[in-house]
Amino acid sequence: xxxxxSFFDSSRLVASIIEAAILEKPDAFLGLATGSSVLETxxxxxxxxxxxxTNFSTCFAINLDEYLGIDNNHEKSSALFLHKNFFSKxxxxxxxxxxxxxxxxxxxxxxxxxxxxQNRSLDILVLGVGTNGHIGFNEPNDWxxxxxxxxxxxxxxxxxxxxxxxxxxxxxxKCITVGIRDILNARKIILIASxxxxxxxxxxxxxxxCITPRLPCSILKLGKDVSVVIDSELAFAAALNGN
Ligand code: GLP
Numbered sequence: 001x002x003x004x005x006s007f008f009d010s011s012r013l014v015a016s017i018i019e020a021a022i023l024e025k026p027d028a029f030l031g032l033a034t035g036s037s038v039l040e041t042x043x044x045x046x047x048x049x050x051x052x053x054t055n056f057s058t059c060f061a062i063n064l065d066e067y068l069g070i071d072n073n074h075e076k077s078s079a080l081f082l083h084k085n086f087f088s089k090x091x092x093x094x095x096x097x098x099x100x101x102x103x104x105x106x107x108x109x110x111x112x113x114x115x116x117x118q119n120r121s122l123d124i125l126v127l128g129v130g131t132n133g134h135i136g137f138n139e140p141n142d143w144x145x146x147x148x149x150x151x152x153x154x155x156x157x158x159x160x161x162x163x164x165x166x167x168x169x170x171x172x173x174k175c176i177t178v179g180i181r182d183i184l185n186a187r188k189i190i191l192i193a194s195x196x197x198x199x200x201x202x203x204x205x206x207x208x209x210c211i212t213p214r215l216p217c218s219i220l221k222l223g224k225d226v227s228v229v230i231d232s233e234l235a236f237a238a239a240l241n242g243n
Contacts, residue, residue, distance in 0.1 A: 001206060001228045003235045007040065007194040010229045014126065014192050015044035017227065019054045021124045021188055028123040029060040031178070032086070033136070034078040037128035037192050039085060046089035056092045060120065062113075064127075064183075065137035066102035067172035068150060076164060077102060100176050106150050109176060113148040117182050125186035129193050132156045133201040133215040137177035144213045146181035150174055160197070180219055189226045191217070196237045202230060203241035 004010045018041070022028050032038070048054045063078045072079035079099040087097060098116050101109055127135050132154060138145065139154050152174055153161075162168040183189070193202055204215050205228070211218045220226045230238070 001230065004229065004231050006233075007231050010192055010194060010231050011040035012044055014038075014041045014190050014229055015048065017188075017190055018045060018124055018126065019048060022054060022056070022059060025123055026055070026058045027060065029062070029120050031062055031064055031122040031125040031183075031186060032082055033064050033126055033128045034081040035128045037194055038126055041126065041192060042082075042086040042089075046086060049090040056090045058096075059092060060096045060098075061087075061092060062098040062116065062122075062178075063100055064125075065175055065177040066100040068102050068106065068174040068176055069172055071103035072099055072101060074102075102172075102176060106176070110148045110150070113176070113178065117148070117178065117185075122182070122186035123188065125183060125189045127183075127189060127191040127217075129191055129198060129201050129217050130157055131160050131197045131201060133204065133217045135183060135191070135217050135220070137175045138180055138183075138216040140216060141213045144180040144216070144219060147179040148176065148182065149179055151177055180216070184219065184223055186223070187225060189220060189223045191220065191226070191228045193228070193230050194234055196234070198230075198234060199237035199241045202228075202234060202238040206238065 004013055063082055066078050070077050074080060100113060129135060132140050134157060137151050139151050139157060158171045162171050165171050201217060205217055211221055
């Protein structure tokens with residue numbers, strides 16, 4: 001775990017870790033989360049590209065999850081989030097970017113994603129975490145699901161993500177996500193979290209010495225090279241959480 005003074009510093013650090021990894025492997029395959037935790041990281045990466053500090057022209061990318069039943073141009077799709085906040089501001093080549101199609105029939109889309117991840121495993125995985133500990137959209141469950149799959153969102157996630165929608169009823173109830181094996185196969189995993197709503201998940205991740213599908217992020221304890229980057233405010237909140 002790395003504790004930084006602020007969310008700004010966490011985002012700067014995560015962007016720098018990604019840039020160093022790309023320098024080492026210019027054809028790196030990036031797995032990209034969406035949401036407020038990773039937004040500033042993508043801003044740093046985009047700005048660094050603009051000033052010639054980094055280059056994505058030989059990189060590959062995939063989004064980790066997508067709401068089911070919406071297409072890639074939908075304003076709330078993770079595809080459009082990444083396009084607006086990252087791809088369009090950098091020099092990723094379209095054909096190197098794989099986007100989950102939430103509007104495609106579930107089964108054939110799951111196969112398309114699995115085939116893609118079998119051809120090439122992730123070099124750098126950028127994760128946020130849900131308030132309930134979900135990663136990608138792997139929600140708390142009785143078991144871990146290894147491969148890409150369709151998920152029914154938990155009430156907690158629907159409520160947390162309703163801030164991005166006009167009305168809570170507009171939040172799609174289902175989504176497609178990469179699986180836990182796809183996540184653990186990544187050579188380097190960086191999770192960034194901020195805000196007191198994440199205190200419970202971060203507390204359990206570090207204090208409880210168990211790996212449980214009830215807290216999906218706990219599986220990261222088995223990852224090969226995992227960095228969890230949080231700011232001091234969240235670190236304090238997480239430390240106090242059990243008291
Ligand atoms: C979302 C996404 C995740 C993201 C997480 C946290 O629902 N599926 O990829 O990491 O929840 O989001 P945020 O950073 O906005 O809190």
